[in-house]
Amino acid sequence: MHTDTERCVRAVQSKDARFDGVFFTAVRTTRIYCRPSCPAVPPKAQNMEFHPTAASCQRAGYRACKRCRPDTSPGSSAWHARADAVARAVRLIQDGIVDREGVPGLAARLGYSTRQIERQLLAELGAGPLALARAQRAQTARLLIETTPLPMAEIAFAAGFASIRTFNDTVREVFALTPGELRARATRPRKAPAPAPAPAPAPGTITLRLPFRAPLEPSNLFGHLAATAVPGVEEWRDGAYRRTLALPYGHGIVALASRADHVLCRLSLTDHRDLTHAISRCRRLLDLDADPVAVDGQLRADPLLAPLVDAAPGRRVPRTVDAAEFAVRAVLGQQVSTAAARTHAARLVTAHGVPVDDPEGGLTHLFPTPAALAGLDPETLALPRSRRTTLLTLVTALADGSLALGPETDWTEARERLRALPGFGPWTTEVIAMRALGDPDAFLPGDLGIRRAAEGLGLPAAPAALTARAARWRPWRAYAVQYLWATDSHPINHLPA
Structure with a gap:
C-alpha cells in the first residue's frame, strides 16, 4: 500500500481512517509522521513520503505527531492475514519475543538465520527486528507513563529497555517530549473530562483503549466468548468479558468491554513487563x-x-x-x-x-x-x-x-x-x-x-x-x-x- 503514492495521497487528503496503521505519512518539512486520518491540515503532496510501519518512520528520523498519536493506530491487518515468514516475525515481535529472547530467539523460532530475518524485514517493512521492537517499547512506555503512577525507572525496565538512559533517549526521540513532560500532558485537566469507567479500577490496574477499524459488530464476538466461558478462567461481569492470563513473567486478569470507537481494556498484572504481551493477546x-x-x-x-x-x-x-x-x-x-x-x-x-x-x-x-x-x-x-x-x-x-x-x-x-x-x-x-x-x-x-x-x-x-x-x-x-x-x-x- 505504501508504495502506491497516488492512493496514499488521496487517503491523507480525505483523512480516511480505514488506512490508519496500514501506512504512515512522514512530512519532510516538519520531520513529523502521522496517521492518514490526522486532523491537522494535510501537507502538500510533494512534502509527503509513506512508510509501512512507525518503526520505519522513526528509523528515517521522523518523530510521532502529538495530535494524532500515530503510534496508537490499529495494527496492519496484513500481518494477521498472511502466513509467510515476515508476517510470522511481526506477530512474534508484537508478542515481545525480541525483548525476551533477542533477535537470535526470533530467528530460531522461525527457522531462519538472524541475517535472513533482518534482510526480509528491512526489505518489506523498512525496519529490522530491533527497530520494530524499539518502536513497540516506546509505545509501551508511553502507555505506562500516561496510565500508571509507576516511577520512571520501573517503567523503563517494564517496557523492555535495557537502561534508563536508553529509555529517556528513545522517548525524547520518538515523541519529542521527555518522560516527565509526557506524564504532565496526560494528567493536565481537560475541559470536559470523560466519566470514569464503572466499577472503579483497583490499585495497580492499567486502563487503556484498544483501537480498531470500524465497523465492529460486538454481538457474536463477545457473545461467543461469554457463552463458551470456562468457569474460574472466564466470566461475563458488569458488561465486560473477564479472564485470567498466563504470561511470560507472571499472570494477569483482563476485562474487555465494547465501546463505540474502541474496546476498553483494564489489565491487572503481577509484573508490568508483561504489558506488551498482554495487549498483543487481547488484540x-x-x-x-x-x-x-x-x-x-x-x-x-x-x-x-x-x-x-x-x-x-x-x-x-x-x-x-x-x-x-x-x-x-x-x-x-x-x-x-x-x-x-x-x-x-x-x-x-x-x-x-x-x-x-x-x-x-x-x-x-x-x-x-x-x-x-x-x-x-x-x-x-x-x-x-x-x-x-x-x-x-x-x-x-x-x-x-x-x-x-x-x-x-x-x-x-x-x-x-x-x-x-x-x-x-x-x-x-x-x-x-x-x-x-x-x-x-x-x-x-x-x-x-x-x-x-x-x-x-x-x-x-x-x-x-x-x-x-x-x-x-x-x-x-x-x-x-x-x-x-x-x-x-x-x-x-x-x-x-
Missing part, C-alpha cells in the same frame, strides 16, 4: 487488527451473503489468548454441547489449574498448561476412551514441543501435524486453525450450524459443494463462517444480558 483475542471493509466488501459480492453482511457489518472472528488452551478445549468440545464442553474444561481447571486471586470478580484459576495436563490420569476424565486418547496425545505433543501452536506457526504445517494425531478430523483441525492460529481463510463446511445456515440461504449444504461455492469468499472464509453462524439463535450470537 488477537478480539481480532482487532482485521480490515472489515476489505472483508465485508469481498463477502458482499455474493448475493446470498450480502443481506447478512448489510444487517451487521464488521463481524470479527473470536480467537483466543492461548493457542494450546484452545486446542485442548476444542477436543473437549468434540460432539458435545457448549454446556458440556464448559463442564469438562472446568473440571480440568479445578484439578490442574494454578489458583489466582481476583478481588473484583469470580475468577479463580489459570487454565492448566500442556505440561500440567500431560501427566493426568486418563481414568479421571469423564470422556469416551477415544477422546481421552485424543486429549492425552495432544497435550503430550504440545508439552514435548513436537507440536507448536503460536504466532510463529506455519498454518499449513500445523494442519498436517494436527491431522496426524488420533481423533483430529477436519472440523477440529479447521476450528483450531481459525480461532487459535488466526487463519482468516479457515472453513468448516461440515459444521452442523454452517450446514443449517447454508440450507436456509439456498447455498449447497453438502460439504464438498459448499466448499466449492465458498471459493468466491476466499481469503476471508473464516469471516463468512461468523455470518453464517449468526443466522442461528444460539447464545454465542448475542451479547449477554
Whole structure:
C-alpha cells in the first residue's frame, strides 16, 4: 500500500481512517509522521513520503505527531492475514519475543538465520527486528507513563529497555517530549473530562483503549466468548468479558468491554513487563487488527451473503489468548454441547489449574498448561476412551514441543501435524486453525450450524459443494463462517444480558 503514492495521497487528503496503521505519512518539512486520518491540515503532496510501519518512520528520523498519536493506530491487518515468514516475525515481535529472547530467539523460532530475518524485514517493512521492537517499547512506555503512577525507572525496565538512559533517549526521540513532560500532558485537566469507567479500577490496574477499524459488530464476538466461558478462567461481569492470563513473567486478569470507537481494556498484572504481551493477546483475542471493509466488501459480492453482511457489518472472528488452551478445549468440545464442553474444561481447571486471586470478580484459576495436563490420569476424565486418547496425545505433543501452536506457526504445517494425531478430523483441525492460529481463510463446511445456515440461504449444504461455492469468499472464509453462524439463535450470537 505504501508504495502506491497516488492512493496514499488521496487517503491523507480525505483523512480516511480505514488506512490508519496500514501506512504512515512522514512530512519532510516538519520531520513529523502521522496517521492518514490526522486532523491537522494535510501537507502538500510533494512534502509527503509513506512508510509501512512507525518503526520505519522513526528509523528515517521522523518523530510521532502529538495530535494524532500515530503510534496508537490499529495494527496492519496484513500481518494477521498472511502466513509467510515476515508476517510470522511481526506477530512474534508484537508478542515481545525480541525483548525476551533477542533477535537470535526470533530467528530460531522461525527457522531462519538472524541475517535472513533482518534482510526480509528491512526489505518489506523498512525496519529490522530491533527497530520494530524499539518502536513497540516506546509505545509501551508511553502507555505506562500516561496510565500508571509507576516511577520512571520501573517503567523503563517494564517496557523492555535495557537502561534508563536508553529509555529517556528513545522517548525524547520518538515523541519529542521527555518522560516527565509526557506524564504532565496526560494528567493536565481537560475541559470536559470523560466519566470514569464503572466499577472503579483497583490499585495497580492499567486502563487503556484498544483501537480498531470500524465497523465492529460486538454481538457474536463477545457473545461467543461469554457463552463458551470456562468457569474460574472466564466470566461475563458488569458488561465486560473477564479472564485470567498466563504470561511470560507472571499472570494477569483482563476485562474487555465494547465501546463505540474502541474496546476498553483494564489489565491487572503481577509484573508490568508483561504489558506488551498482554495487549498483543487481547488484540488477537478480539481480532482487532482485521480490515472489515476489505472483508465485508469481498463477502458482499455474493448475493446470498450480502443481506447478512448489510444487517451487521464488521463481524470479527473470536480467537483466543492461548493457542494450546484452545486446542485442548476444542477436543473437549468434540460432539458435545457448549454446556458440556464448559463442564469438562472446568473440571480440568479445578484439578490442574494454578489458583489466582481476583478481588473484583469470580475468577479463580489459570487454565492448566500442556505440561500440567500431560501427566493426568486418563481414568479421571469423564470422556469416551477415544477422546481421552485424543486429549492425552495432544497435550503430550504440545508439552514435548513436537507440536507448536503460536504466532510463529506455519498454518499449513500445523494442519498436517494436527491431522496426524488420533481423533483430529477436519472440523477440529479447521476450528483450531481459525480461532487459535488466526487463519482468516479457515472453513468448516461440515459444521452442523454452517450446514443449517447454508440450507436456509439456498447455498449447497453438502460439504464438498459448499466448499466449492465458498471459493468466491476466499481469503476471508473464516469471516463468512461468523455470518453464517449468526443466522442461528444460539447464545454465542448475542451479547449477554
